[in-house]
Amino acid sequence: MNYYLLTISYDGSELHGWAKQNNLLTAQGELEKSFVAIFKSNLFHTLGASKTDAGVHARNQKVFLQTEFRFNHRLIARDINSRINKNIFVKSIVEISPDFLVRNCKQKTYRYYLSTNEYDPLKRRYYHFLKFEFNKFKFEESLKLFVGLHDFRNFSGLKKNEYDNYNLERKIDHINIISEDDNNHYIEFKAKGFLRYQIRKIIGTCIAYNNNTITLEDIKKSLSINGEKMKFIADPSGLLLYDIIY
Structure with a gap:
Protein backbone atom coordinates (compact mmCIF):
# COMPACT_ATOMS: atom_id res chain seq x y z
CA MET A 1 0.00 0.00 0.00
CA ILE A 96 3.15 9.96 4.48
CA SER A 97 3.57 6.98 6.80
CA PRO A 98 0.83 4.32 7.07
CA ASP A 99 0.08 5.27 10.67
CA PHE A 100 -0.79 8.90 9.86
CA LEU A 101 -4.31 9.71 11.10
CA VAL A 102 -5.73 12.56 9.05
CA ARG A 103 -8.54 13.31 11.52
CA ASN A 104 -6.26 13.28 14.56
CA CYS A 105 -5.10 16.87 14.20
CA LYS A 106 -3.92 19.27 16.88
CA GLN A 107 -6.16 22.11 15.82
CA LYS A 108 -8.57 23.26 13.11
CA THR A 109 -9.12 26.91 12.28
CA TYR A 110 -12.39 28.10 10.78
CA ARG A 111 -13.29 31.67 9.86
CA TYR A 112 -16.76 33.11 9.43
CA TYR A 113 -16.98 36.29 7.33
CA LEU A 114 -19.58 39.01 8.02
CA SER A 115 -20.30 42.25 6.17
CA THR A 116 -22.45 45.27 6.96
CA ASN A 117 -21.87 46.74 3.52
CA GLU A 118 -24.70 47.05 1.05
CA TYR A 119 -25.47 43.61 -0.39
CA ASP A 120 -22.98 42.78 -3.13
CA PRO A 121 -23.84 39.85 -5.43
CA LEU A 122 -20.14 39.56 -6.34
CA LYS A 123 -19.29 38.78 -2.71
CA ARG A 124 -22.43 36.86 -1.71
CA ARG A 125 -20.62 33.51 -2.04
CA TYR A 126 -18.10 34.43 0.68
CA TYR A 127 -19.80 36.78 3.15
CA HIS A 128 -22.91 36.74 5.30
CA PHE A 129 -24.48 40.18 4.83
CA LEU A 130 -25.98 41.45 8.08
CA LYS A 131 -29.30 43.26 7.90
CA PHE A 132 -28.71 44.97 11.25
CA GLU A 133 -25.91 47.08 12.70
CA PHE A 134 -22.85 45.07 13.75
CA ASN A 135 -22.26 45.53 17.48
CA LYS A 136 -18.77 44.20 18.11
CA PHE A 137 -19.15 44.42 21.89
CA LYS A 138 -22.32 42.29 21.84
CA PHE A 139 -20.71 39.74 19.55
CA GLU A 140 -17.68 39.44 21.83
CA GLU A 141 -19.93 39.24 24.88
CA SER A 142 -21.88 36.30 23.46
CA LEU A 143 -18.98 34.52 21.74
CA LYS A 144 -16.93 34.27 24.93
CA LEU A 145 -19.66 32.06 26.43
CA PHE A 146 -18.67 29.32 23.99
CA VAL A 147 -14.91 29.28 24.71
CA GLY A 148 -13.70 26.26 26.67
CA LEU A 149 -15.19 22.80 27.19
CA HIS A 150 -18.96 22.51 26.76
CA ASP A 151 -21.61 20.00 25.75
CA PHE A 152 -22.65 21.47 22.39
CA ARG A 153 -25.66 19.23 21.66
CA ASN A 154 -27.94 22.28 21.55
CA PHE A 155 -25.61 24.03 19.12
CA SER A 156 -25.30 21.21 16.60
CA GLY A 157 -27.20 19.70 13.72
CA LEU A 158 -27.38 16.35 15.48
CA LYS A 159 -30.73 14.76 16.26
CA LYS A 160 -31.45 13.16 19.63
CA ASN A 161 -31.23 9.67 18.17
CA GLU A 162 -27.65 10.46 17.09
CA TYR A 163 -26.38 11.63 20.48
CA ASP A 164 -25.13 8.21 21.56
CA ASN A 165 -22.92 8.00 18.46
CA TYR A 166 -20.96 11.17 19.23
CA ASN A 167 -18.92 12.74 21.96
CA LEU A 168 -21.04 15.86 22.41
CA GLU A 169 -18.35 17.72 24.34
CA ARG A 170 -16.02 19.96 22.38
CA LYS A 171 -13.34 22.32 23.64
CA ILE A 172 -13.06 25.59 21.75
CA ASP A 173 -9.57 26.95 22.36
CA HIS A 174 -10.06 30.39 20.89
CA ILE A 175 -12.68 32.67 19.35
CA ASN A 176 -11.65 36.09 18.12
CA ILE A 177 -13.22 38.84 15.99
CA ILE A 178 -10.92 40.48 13.46
CA SER A 179 -12.13 43.61 11.69
CA GLU A 180 -10.75 44.01 8.17
CA ASP A 181 -12.30 47.48 8.02
CA ASP A 182 -15.35 49.24 9.46
CA ASN A 183 -17.78 47.05 7.55
CA ASN A 184 -16.09 43.68 7.04
CA HIS A 185 -15.18 41.28 9.82
CA TYR A 186 -14.36 37.64 10.38
CA ILE A 187 -14.77 35.50 13.46
CA GLU A 188 -12.01 32.95 13.94
CA PHE A 189 -12.59 29.65 15.77
CA LYS A 190 -9.80 27.32 16.85
CA ALA A 191 -10.44 23.83 18.23
CA LYS A 192 -9.43 20.22 17.73
CA GLY A 193 -12.83 19.51 16.21
CA PHE A 194 -16.43 20.65 15.84
CA LEU A 195 -19.84 19.00 15.69
CA ARG A 196 -22.06 19.19 12.61
CA TYR A 197 -23.28 22.81 12.08
CA GLN A 198 -21.70 23.85 15.41
CA ILE A 199 -19.98 27.00 14.17
CA ARG A 200 -22.95 28.09 12.08
CA LYS A 201 -25.29 27.53 15.04
CA ILE A 202 -23.04 29.61 17.29
CA ILE A 203 -22.80 32.42 14.73
CA GLY A 204 -26.55 32.36 14.11
CA THR A 205 -27.18 32.60 17.85
CA CYS A 206 -24.76 35.52 18.23
CA ILE A 207 -26.42 37.32 15.31
CA ALA A 208 -29.78 36.83 17.08
CA TYR A 209 -28.30 38.33 20.26
CA ASN A 210 -26.77 41.19 18.25
CA ASN A 211 -30.27 41.87 16.85
CA ASN A 212 -31.88 41.74 20.34
CA THR A 213 -33.93 38.68 19.41
CA ILE A 214 -32.59 36.70 22.40
CA THR A 215 -30.73 37.44 25.65
CA LEU A 216 -27.45 36.23 27.12
CA GLU A 217 -29.48 34.21 29.61
CA ASP A 218 -31.18 32.41 26.72
CA ILE A 219 -27.76 31.43 25.37
CA LYS A 220 -26.50 30.28 28.78
CA LYS A 221 -29.64 28.21 29.28
CA SER A 222 -29.19 26.54 25.90
CA LEU A 223 -25.56 25.71 26.75
CA SER A 224 -26.93 23.64 29.62
CA ILE A 225 -27.67 20.05 28.58
CA ASN A 226 -31.13 20.55 30.06
CA GLY A 227 -31.75 23.55 27.83
CA GLU A 228 -33.46 23.68 24.46
CA LYS A 229 -31.74 23.55 21.09
CA MET A 230 -31.12 26.97 19.55
CA LYS A 231 -33.04 27.36 16.28
CA PHE A 232 -30.69 29.90 14.69
CA ILE A 233 -28.16 28.91 12.03
CA ALA A 234 -26.00 31.18 9.89
CA ASP A 235 -25.74 30.86 6.13
CA PRO A 236 -22.90 28.53 5.01
CA SER A 237 -21.49 31.04 2.51
CA GLY A 238 -19.53 32.93 5.16
CA LEU A 239 -17.75 29.86 6.56
CA LEU A 240 -14.22 28.89 5.53
CA LEU A 241 -12.07 25.98 6.73
CA TYR A 242 -8.92 28.06 6.98
CA ASP A 243 -6.24 25.66 8.25
CA ILE A 244 -5.48 22.32 9.93
CA ILE A 245 -2.41 21.77 12.09
CA TYR A 246 -0.88 18.38 12.98
Whole structure:
Protein backbone atom coordinates (compact mmCIF):
# COMPACT_ATOMS: atom_id res chain seq x y z
CA MET A 1 0.00 0.00 0.00
CA ASN A 2 1.03 3.60 -0.61
CA TYR A 3 -0.05 6.62 1.46
CA TYR A 4 -0.28 10.30 0.57
CA LEU A 5 -1.57 13.53 2.09
CA LEU A 6 -3.23 16.08 -0.18
CA THR A 7 -3.85 19.72 0.64
CA ILE A 8 -6.79 21.06 -1.36
CA SER A 9 -8.85 24.21 -1.54
CA TYR A 10 -12.37 24.67 -2.84
CA ASP A 11 -15.16 27.14 -3.36
CA GLY A 12 -18.06 25.31 -1.74
CA SER A 13 -20.83 27.47 -3.22
CA GLU A 14 -21.85 24.86 -5.79
CA LEU A 15 -20.77 21.82 -3.79
CA HIS A 16 -22.92 19.66 -1.52
CA GLY A 17 -20.11 19.54 1.03
CA TRP A 18 -16.96 17.45 1.27
CA ALA A 19 -18.36 13.91 1.57
CA LYS A 20 -19.33 12.11 -1.63
CA GLN A 21 -23.04 11.51 -2.21
CA ASN A 22 -24.84 9.76 -5.02
CA ASN A 23 -25.81 12.11 -7.87
CA LEU A 24 -24.60 15.21 -6.01
CA LEU A 25 -21.58 17.42 -6.67
CA THR A 26 -19.13 17.12 -3.75
CA ALA A 27 -15.43 17.80 -3.24
CA GLN A 28 -14.60 14.18 -2.40
CA GLY A 29 -16.69 12.85 -5.28
CA GLU A 30 -15.04 15.14 -7.84
CA LEU A 31 -11.57 14.36 -6.50
CA GLU A 32 -12.18 10.62 -6.76
CA LYS A 33 -13.58 10.96 -10.30
CA SER A 34 -10.37 12.68 -11.37
CA PHE A 35 -8.30 9.87 -9.79
CA VAL A 36 -10.22 7.23 -11.71
CA ALA A 37 -9.76 9.16 -14.98
CA ILE A 38 -6.01 9.53 -14.45
CA PHE A 39 -5.10 6.23 -12.80
CA LYS A 40 -7.60 4.07 -14.74
CA SER A 41 -8.23 2.32 -11.42
CA ASN A 42 -10.51 2.58 -8.41
CA LEU A 43 -8.10 0.79 -6.08
CA PHE A 44 -7.77 3.73 -3.71
CA HIS A 45 -9.38 5.19 -0.60
CA THR A 46 -9.76 8.84 0.45
CA LEU A 47 -10.63 10.39 3.81
CA GLY A 48 -11.04 14.10 4.50
CA ALA A 49 -9.85 15.72 7.71
CA SER A 50 -13.01 17.78 8.06
CA LYS A 51 -16.55 17.12 6.78
CA THR A 52 -17.42 20.58 5.53
CA ASP A 53 -21.13 21.19 4.87
CA ALA A 54 -22.82 22.19 1.64
CA GLY A 55 -21.85 25.74 0.69
CA VAL A 56 -18.83 25.87 3.03
CA HIS A 57 -15.41 26.72 1.59
CA ALA A 58 -11.94 25.35 2.33
CA ARG A 59 -8.51 26.94 2.05
CA ASN A 60 -6.45 24.02 3.39
CA GLN A 61 -8.54 20.87 3.59
CA LYS A 62 -6.37 17.79 4.22
CA VAL A 63 -7.12 14.52 2.44
CA PHE A 64 -5.65 11.09 3.21
CA LEU A 65 -5.13 8.94 0.12
CA GLN A 66 -4.34 5.22 0.19
CA THR A 67 -3.56 3.46 -3.09
CA GLU A 68 -2.53 -0.01 -4.21
CA PHE A 69 -0.24 1.56 -6.78
CA ARG A 70 2.55 4.14 -6.73
CA PHE A 71 2.59 7.36 -8.73
CA ASN A 72 4.81 10.40 -9.09
CA HIS A 73 3.14 12.57 -6.48
CA ARG A 74 5.29 15.58 -7.39
CA LEU A 75 3.86 15.73 -10.91
CA ILE A 76 0.35 14.38 -10.55
CA ALA A 77 -1.22 17.47 -8.94
CA ARG A 78 -0.97 19.37 -12.24
CA ASP A 79 -2.72 16.54 -14.08
CA ILE A 80 -5.50 16.39 -11.48
CA ASN A 81 -6.04 20.16 -11.62
CA SER A 82 -6.37 20.05 -15.40
CA ARG A 83 -9.30 17.61 -15.10
CA ILE A 84 -11.07 18.35 -11.83
CA ASN A 85 -14.06 20.65 -11.31
CA LYS A 86 -12.73 24.22 -11.40
CA ASN A 87 -14.15 24.96 -7.94
CA ILE A 88 -11.51 22.58 -6.53
CA PHE A 89 -7.71 22.85 -6.58
CA VAL A 90 -5.04 20.42 -5.38
CA LYS A 91 -2.31 22.52 -3.77
CA SER A 92 0.13 19.75 -2.86
CA ILE A 93 0.62 15.99 -2.46
CA VAL A 94 3.20 14.46 -0.12
CA GLU A 95 4.00 10.89 0.89
CA ILE A 96 3.15 9.96 4.48
CA SER A 97 3.57 6.98 6.80
CA PRO A 98 0.83 4.32 7.07
CA ASP A 99 0.08 5.27 10.67
CA PHE A 100 -0.79 8.90 9.86
CA LEU A 101 -4.31 9.71 11.10
CA VAL A 102 -5.73 12.56 9.05
CA ARG A 103 -8.54 13.31 11.52
CA ASN A 104 -6.26 13.28 14.56
CA CYS A 105 -5.10 16.87 14.20
CA LYS A 106 -3.92 19.27 16.88
CA GLN A 107 -6.16 22.11 15.82
CA LYS A 108 -8.57 23.26 13.11
CA THR A 109 -9.12 26.91 12.28
CA TYR A 110 -12.39 28.10 10.78
CA ARG A 111 -13.29 31.67 9.86
CA TYR A 112 -16.76 33.11 9.43
CA TYR A 113 -16.98 36.29 7.33
CA LEU A 114 -19.58 39.01 8.02
CA SER A 115 -20.30 42.25 6.17
CA THR A 116 -22.45 45.27 6.96
CA ASN A 117 -21.87 46.74 3.52
CA GLU A 118 -24.70 47.05 1.05
CA TYR A 119 -25.47 43.61 -0.39
CA ASP A 120 -22.98 42.78 -3.13
CA PRO A 121 -23.84 39.85 -5.43
CA LEU A 122 -20.14 39.56 -6.34
CA LYS A 123 -19.29 38.78 -2.71
CA ARG A 124 -22.43 36.86 -1.71
CA ARG A 125 -20.62 33.51 -2.04
CA TYR A 126 -18.10 34.43 0.68
CA TYR A 127 -19.80 36.78 3.15
CA HIS A 128 -22.91 36.74 5.30
CA PHE A 129 -24.48 40.18 4.83
CA LEU A 130 -25.98 41.45 8.08
CA LYS A 131 -29.30 43.26 7.90
CA PHE A 132 -28.71 44.97 11.25
CA GLU A 133 -25.91 47.08 12.70
CA PHE A 134 -22.85 45.07 13.75
CA ASN A 135 -22.26 45.53 17.48
CA LYS A 136 -18.77 44.20 18.11
CA PHE A 137 -19.15 44.42 21.89
CA LYS A 138 -22.32 42.29 21.84
CA PHE A 139 -20.71 39.74 19.55
CA GLU A 140 -17.68 39.44 21.83
CA GLU A 141 -19.93 39.24 24.88
CA SER A 142 -21.88 36.30 23.46
CA LEU A 143 -18.98 34.52 21.74
CA LYS A 144 -16.93 34.27 24.93
CA LEU A 145 -19.66 32.06 26.43
CA PHE A 146 -18.67 29.32 23.99
CA VAL A 147 -14.91 29.28 24.71
CA GLY A 148 -13.70 26.26 26.67
CA LEU A 149 -15.19 22.80 27.19
CA HIS A 150 -18.96 22.51 26.76
CA ASP A 151 -21.61 20.00 25.75
CA PHE A 152 -22.65 21.47 22.39
CA ARG A 153 -25.66 19.23 21.66
CA ASN A 154 -27.94 22.28 21.55
CA PHE A 155 -25.61 24.03 19.12
CA SER A 156 -25.30 21.21 16.60
CA GLY A 157 -27.20 19.70 13.72
CA LEU A 158 -27.38 16.35 15.48
CA LYS A 159 -30.73 14.76 16.26
CA LYS A 160 -31.45 13.16 19.63
CA ASN A 161 -31.23 9.67 18.17
CA GLU A 162 -27.65 10.46 17.09
CA TYR A 163 -26.38 11.63 20.48
CA ASP A 164 -25.13 8.21 21.56
CA ASN A 165 -22.92 8.00 18.46
CA TYR A 166 -20.96 11.17 19.23
CA ASN A 167 -18.92 12.74 21.96
CA LEU A 168 -21.04 15.86 22.41
CA GLU A 169 -18.35 17.72 24.34
CA ARG A 170 -16.02 19.96 22.38
CA LYS A 171 -13.34 22.32 23.64
CA ILE A 172 -13.06 25.59 21.75
CA ASP A 173 -9.57 26.95 22.36
CA HIS A 174 -10.06 30.39 20.89
CA ILE A 175 -12.68 32.67 19.35
CA ASN A 176 -11.65 36.09 18.12
CA ILE A 177 -13.22 38.84 15.99
CA ILE A 178 -10.92 40.48 13.46
CA SER A 179 -12.13 43.61 11.69
CA GLU A 180 -10.75 44.01 8.17
CA ASP A 181 -12.30 47.48 8.02
CA ASP A 182 -15.35 49.24 9.46
CA ASN A 183 -17.78 47.05 7.55
CA ASN A 184 -16.09 43.68 7.04
CA HIS A 185 -15.18 41.28 9.82
CA TYR A 186 -14.36 37.64 10.38
CA ILE A 187 -14.77 35.50 13.46
CA GLU A 188 -12.01 32.95 13.94
CA PHE A 189 -12.59 29.65 15.77
CA LYS A 190 -9.80 27.32 16.85
CA ALA A 191 -10.44 23.83 18.23
CA LYS A 192 -9.43 20.22 17.73
CA GLY A 193 -12.83 19.51 16.21
CA PHE A 194 -16.43 20.65 15.84
CA LEU A 195 -19.84 19.00 15.69
CA ARG A 196 -22.06 19.19 12.61
CA TYR A 197 -23.28 22.81 12.08
CA GLN A 198 -21.70 23.85 15.41
CA ILE A 199 -19.98 27.00 14.17
CA ARG A 200 -22.95 28.09 12.08
CA LYS A 201 -25.29 27.53 15.04
CA ILE A 202 -23.04 29.61 17.29
CA ILE A 203 -22.80 32.42 14.73
CA GLY A 204 -26.55 32.36 14.11
CA THR A 205 -27.18 32.60 17.85
CA CYS A 206 -24.76 35.52 18.23
CA ILE A 207 -26.42 37.32 15.31
CA ALA A 208 -29.78 36.83 17.08
CA TYR A 209 -28.30 38.33 20.26
CA ASN A 210 -26.77 41.19 18.25
CA ASN A 211 -30.27 41.87 16.85
CA ASN A 212 -31.88 41.74 20.34
CA THR A 213 -33.93 38.68 19.41
CA ILE A 214 -32.59 36.70 22.40
CA THR A 215 -30.73 37.44 25.65
CA LEU A 216 -27.45 36.23 27.12
CA GLU A 217 -29.48 34.21 29.61
CA ASP A 218 -31.18 32.41 26.72
CA ILE A 219 -27.76 31.43 25.37
CA LYS A 220 -26.50 30.28 28.78
CA LYS A 221 -29.64 28.21 29.28
CA SER A 222 -29.19 26.54 25.90
CA LEU A 223 -25.56 25.71 26.75
CA SER A 224 -26.93 23.64 29.62
CA ILE A 225 -27.67 20.05 28.58
CA ASN A 226 -31.13 20.55 30.06
CA GLY A 227 -31.75 23.55 27.83
CA GLU A 228 -33.46 23.68 24.46
CA LYS A 229 -31.74 23.55 21.09
CA MET A 230 -31.12 26.97 19.55
CA LYS A 231 -33.04 27.36 16.28
CA PHE A 232 -30.69 29.90 14.69
CA ILE A 233 -28.16 28.91 12.03
CA ALA A 234 -26.00 31.18 9.89
CA ASP A 235 -25.74 30.86 6.13
CA PRO A 236 -22.90 28.53 5.01
CA SER A 237 -21.49 31.04 2.51
CA GLY A 238 -19.53 32.93 5.16
CA LEU A 239 -17.75 29.86 6.56
CA LEU A 240 -14.22 28.89 5.53
CA LEU A 241 -12.07 25.98 6.73
CA TYR A 242 -8.92 28.06 6.98
CA ASP A 243 -6.24 25.66 8.25
CA ILE A 244 -5.48 22.32 9.93
CA ILE A 245 -2.41 21.77 12.09
CA TYR A 246 -0.88 18.38 12.98
